[in-house]
Amino acid sequence: MEEVERVKAEALQIMGVFSVLPKLVVLDLDYTIWPFYCECRSKRDTPYLFPDSRGILHALKHEKIDAAIASKSPTPDIATTYLHKLGIRSMFVAEEIFYSWTHKTDHFQKIHARTGIPYNSMLFFDDDNNNIRGISEIGVTSILVRNGLNLEAFRDGLAKFSQKGNASKKNKQKRPK
Numbered sequence: 001m002e003e004v005e006r007v008k009a010e011a012l013q014i015m016g017v018f019s020v021l022p023k024l025v026v027l028d029l030d031y032t033i034w035p036f037y038c039e040c041r042s043k044r045d046t047p048y049l050f051p052d053s054r055g056i057l058h059a060l061k062h063e064k065i066d067a068a069i070a071s072k073s074p075t076p077d078i079a080t081t082y083l084h085k086l087g088i089r090s091m092f093v094a095e096e097i098f099y100s101w102t103h104k105t106d107h108f109q110k111i112h113a114r115t116g117i118p119y120n121s122m123l124f125f126d127d128d129n130n131n132i133r134g135i136s137e138i139g140v141t142s143i144l145v146r147n148g149l150n151l152e153a154f155r156d157g158l159a160k161f162s163q164k165g166n167a168s169k170k171n172k173q174k175r176p177k
């Protein structure tokens with residue numbers, strides 16, 4: 001538990017650096033918040049997260065930034081059982097877990113419909129570059145994770161989001177009234 005508190009504190013510190021923050025952070029499941037494909041496992045197994053995932057989720061909650069799931073897992077029943085076992089299922093305002101041939105654009109349409117949050121106020125983490133490219137195209141700041149959601153990826157994501165946010169703010173200021 002101490003480790004979770006340490007990661008949470010560091011994540012809060014990172015968030016404090018940026019003037020513009022996302023309204024919603026969308027997370028993939030397999031190899032993003034946990035280090036396995038849940039379809040290859042049994043519901044009876046005990047799931048575990050990447051070391052920083054839980055602390056980051058707690059920091060988001062503390063800052064009142066919503067979190068959502070966009071997963072193409074073909075076994076949503078195992079995924080939701082694991083979220084429940086890990087005690088984090090209630091931390092997500094939207095949970096889109098279904099197989100799809102798209103690069104998660106249909107997941108994001110559903111998340112947008114459910115939350116009303118525009119794509120340019122979302123930050124997305126995934127370990128699949130095709131999803132990252134597809135979702136970037138619709139205007140969501142998207143970050144490829146290589147070792148799961150950790151503080152380094154979190155910082156990169158917020159930095160990229162903040163840069164985009166500042167750019168759009170400046171453009172707005174330039175526009176004549």
Ligand SMILES: [Mg+2]
Pocket residue numbers: 028029030031032126127128
């Ligand atoms: Mg994945």
